[in-house]
Amino acid sequence: MKNKKEINSGIIIIGNEILSGRTQDTNTGTLSLWLNSLGIKVLEVRVIPDIEKNIINTVNELRKKYNYVFTTGGIGPTHDDITASSISKAFNIKYGPHKEAMSILRKYYKSGEFSEGRQKMAWMPITAKLILNPTSGAPGFQIKNVFCLPGVPSILKSMLGGIDHKLTGGIPILTHTINLRTVESEIAKSLAKVQHNNKEVEIGSYPFFRAGKLGVSIVLRSNDKTKIENCNLQIIKFVKEKNIEIIERD
Amino acid sequence: MKNKKEINSGIIIIGNEILSGRTQDTNTGTLSLWLNSLGIKVLEVRVIPDIEKNIINTVNELRKKYNYVFTTGGIGPTHDDITASSISKAFNIKYGPHKEAMSILRKYYKSGEFSEGRQKMAWMPITAKLILNPTSGAPGFQIKNVFCLPGVPSILKSMLGGIDHKLTGGIPILTHTINLRTVESEIAKSLAKVQHNNKEVEIGSYPFFRAGKLGVSIVLRSNDKTKIENCNLQIIKFVKEKNIEIIERD
Numbered sequence: 001m002k003n004k005k006e007i008n009s010g011i012i013i014i015g016n017e018i019l020s021g022r023t024q025d026t027n028t029g030t031l032s033l034w035l036n037s038l039g040i041k042v043l044e045v046r047v048i049p050d051i052e053k054n055i056i057n058t059v060n061e062l063r064k065k066y067n068y069v070f071t072t073g074g075i076g077p078t079h080d081d082i083t084a085s086s087i088s089k090a091f092n093i094k095y096g097p098h099k100e101a102m103s104i105l106r107k108y109y110k111s112g113e114f115s116e117g118r119q120k121m122a123w124m125p126i127t128a129k130l131i132l133n134p135t136s137g138a139p140g141f142q143i144k145n146v147f148c149l150p151g152v153p154s155i156l157k158s159m160l161g162g163i164d165h166k167l168t169g170g171i172p173i174l175t176h177t178i179n180l181r182t183v184e185s186e187i188a189k190s191l192a193k194v195q196h197n198n199k200e201v202e203i204g205s206y207p208f209f210r211a212g213k214l215g216v217s218i219v220l221r222s223n224d225k226t227k228i229e230n231c232n233l234q235i236i237k238f239v240k241e242k243n244i245e246i247i248e249r250d
Numbered sequence: 251m252k253n254k255k256e257i258n259s260g261i262i263i264i265g266n267e268i269l270s271g272r273t274q275d276t277n278t279g280t281l282s283l284w285l286n287s288l289g290i291k292v293l294e295v296r297v298i299p300d301i302e303k304n305i306i307n308t309v310n311e312l313r314k315k316y317n318y319v320f321t322t323g324g325i326g327p328t329h330d331d332i333t334a335s336s337i338s339k340a341f342n343i344k345y346g347p348h349k350e351a352m353s354i355l356r357k358y359y360k361s362g363e364f365s366e367g368r369q370k371m372a373w374m375p376i377t378a379k380l381i382l383n384p385t386s387g388a389p390g391f392q393i394k395n396v397f398c399l400p401g402v403p404s405i406l407k408s409m410l411g412g413i414d415h416k417l418t419g420g421i422p423i424l425t426h427t428i429n430l431r432t433v434e435s436e437i438a439k440s441l442a443k444v445q446h447n448n449k450e451v452e453i454g455s456y457p458f459f460r461a462g463k464l465g466v467s468i469v470l471r472s473n474d475k476t477k478i479e480n481c482n483l484q485i486i487k488f489v490k491e492k493n494i495e496i497i498e499r500d
Contacts, residue, residue: 016454019292020425021282022469023456025275028297032271042269044304047278047295050454054294077435078455079442117435152457175270185327185367192329204266204300205328206273207402219272 007040007170010062013047014055014073014083015151026153027072034160039170039223040068050074055086063146068167073151075124075140077117083148084124084141091143093125100130101139108137124148132162142166171223176232178218181245183207187216190238198231200224215247257290257420260312263297264305264323264333265401276403277322284410289420289473290318300324305336313396318417323401325374325390327367333398334374334391341393343375350380351389358387374398382412392416421473426482428468431495433457437466440488448481450474465497 011031017023025047032042043066048054055074062069074083088095101122106114121138131140131147135158140149147163149156180187184207195203204219218235220228239246261281267273275297282292293316298304305324312319324333338345351372356364371388381390381397385408390399397413399406430437434457445453454469468485470478489496 013295016452016471017456017469018278019282019295020286020423020469020471021279021284021292022425024279028268029271029274032269034271036270042271043299045263045269045295045297049293076455076457077438079438079445080454115435117438120438121435154459173270175272185365185371188327188329188367188370195329202266204330205326206267207326209404219267219270221266221270 005170007067007168008043009035009040009068009070010066011042011045012055012058012062012069012071013045013151014050014071015047016049016080018047019049027149027151027156030153030157030160031070031072035068035070036173038164038167039172040167041170041173050080050082052082052086052089055083056090059087059090059146063144067145069146071146071148072156075121075138075148075150077120081120087143087146087148088125091125091146093127093143095123096126097122098124098126098128098130098141101141104130104132104139105137131159134158134162173221173223174225174228176220176228178220178232178235178239179247180216180218180239181213181247182216182242183214184216186242187218187238187244190242191218191235194231194234194238197234198227201227201231203231255420257317257418258293259285259290259318259320260316261292261295262305262308262312262319262321263295263401264300264321265297266299266330268297269299277399277401277406280403280407280410281320281322285318285320286423288414288417289422290417291420291423300330300332302332302336302339305333306340309337309340309396313394317395319396321396321398322406325371325388325398325400327370331370337393337396337398338375341375341396343377343393345373346376347372348374348376348378348380348391351391354380354382354389355387381409384408384412423471423473424475424478426470426478428470428482428485428489429497430466430468430489431463431497432466432492433464434466436492437468437488437494440492441468441485444481444484444488447484448477451477451481453481 018025028045074081085095124141128141128143133139135155201222206217208215222228268275278295324331335345374391378391378393383389385405452471456467458465472478
């Protein structure tokens with residue numbers, strides 16, 4: 001299924017609060033939907049703690065492996081926000097007050113309110129490109145193919161619009177879903193055959209419960225509309241032969 | 251903060267549906283809360299696609315790195331469920347019908363309903379230990395320090411009670427949260443000092459919005475109650491000096 005024009009990415013969620021179970025991560029979903037809409041596949045997500053060595057190693061591993069890497073979390077003003085200094089070390093770039101970021105934050109805060117704590121949010125790899133933050137002032141930053149974003153979901157979301165134009169997307173990945181009133185084991189064999197005959201369509205099968213009833217969502221994914229349509233026809237064919245009900249959902 | 255008795259773990263979430271953004275993962279949160287309650291730290295989570303090579307490599311890497319590894323997803327009856335066969339390869343154990351699992355499923359389904367599709371759910375590394383499934387019959391399995399669980403959140407949850415006794419927990423990790431009506435930059439410096447003086451307590455700082463107001467949750471984590479209490483006192487001290495309101499939450 002490897003395509004010449006496949007553009008891929010990895011996501012690094014940085015934060016002890018996710019690993020302790022205290023906070024439910026939603027940034028993976030936000031970033032994945034957004035990246036897929038741009039034709040950029042997400043091939044891996046890693047959730048790691050706020051530990052410098054882990055951040056450096058993970059960033060250095062993934063940035064060589066994927067076209068783009070996105071990190072979330074750890075760019076606030078407190079002692080446990082060590083993403084910016086760790087990324088500086090990963091790229092061997094000086095960590096210090098970023099001129100443009102300082103200027104943005106100086107304007108954002110009232111005179112006299114630009115405290116030492118707030119100034120820390122302008123500390124980052126000094127040659128980084130900024131990612132503007134329309135919600136709360138403090139910018140994210142980009143070095144080469146690595147984009148560093150905040151962990152607060154609403155702020156992260158507000159910043160994605162400022163990154164689109166910096167990314168080279170692939171062919172958008174198209175999706176088609178068929179919902180059936182059945183169980184997976186009933187269709188497993190037929191579906192495997194269809195997958196075998198349609199190698200360039202990724203066919204996923206996901207059981208669900210809804211209003212006390214079982215069902216299965218079949219999800220077709222490909223960057224070729226015709227291939228999805230052909231694959232869909234072959235599935236509908238065996239579904240009708242088996243007298244399985246097709247249901248509307250969502 | 252490394253402790254002699256620290257027991258750690260890694261989680262592997264297997265499934266294209268998470269990476270496409272179609273499905274919001276909640277299994278990480280479920281497993282993390284459960285493991286932390288047993289005194290087992292989660293040091294890493296990886297979300298990977300349903301690709302054999304990725305599953306083999308990730309499992310083999312993490313099982314050497316951590317005391318325990320938990321996988322979720324990919325153990326159903328359809329063609330995209332390749333976790334069991336991949337894990338067999340990772341451990342170099344024959345993949346085939348597991349005697350005990352076959353016997354469980356044969357009893358679970360009515361006579362004549364134990365179809366080929368359903369039988370696939372009993373295929374796994376043939377020497378695996380089973381993890382019983384009180385919800386829907388098909389068991390998970392364990393090989394050495396790797397525990398393979400299903401992806402459907404409600405089924406996964408129902409199976410955890412059957413694993414507790416197989417795990418050697420560490421000293422339970424205790425947590426104390428202080429919620430403040432302030433912003434992070436206001437307390438960053440004082441908090442950093444407290445962290446410096448309390449190296450064996452992990453202090454996290456998490457901004458929140460609630461009912462239109464900003465606040466910060468400070469989370470103290472340690473396996474030593476006295477150390478948490480001392481740390482708490484030092485935080486309360488500077489909070490009072492700064493006239494910051496302590497708020498009740500949850």
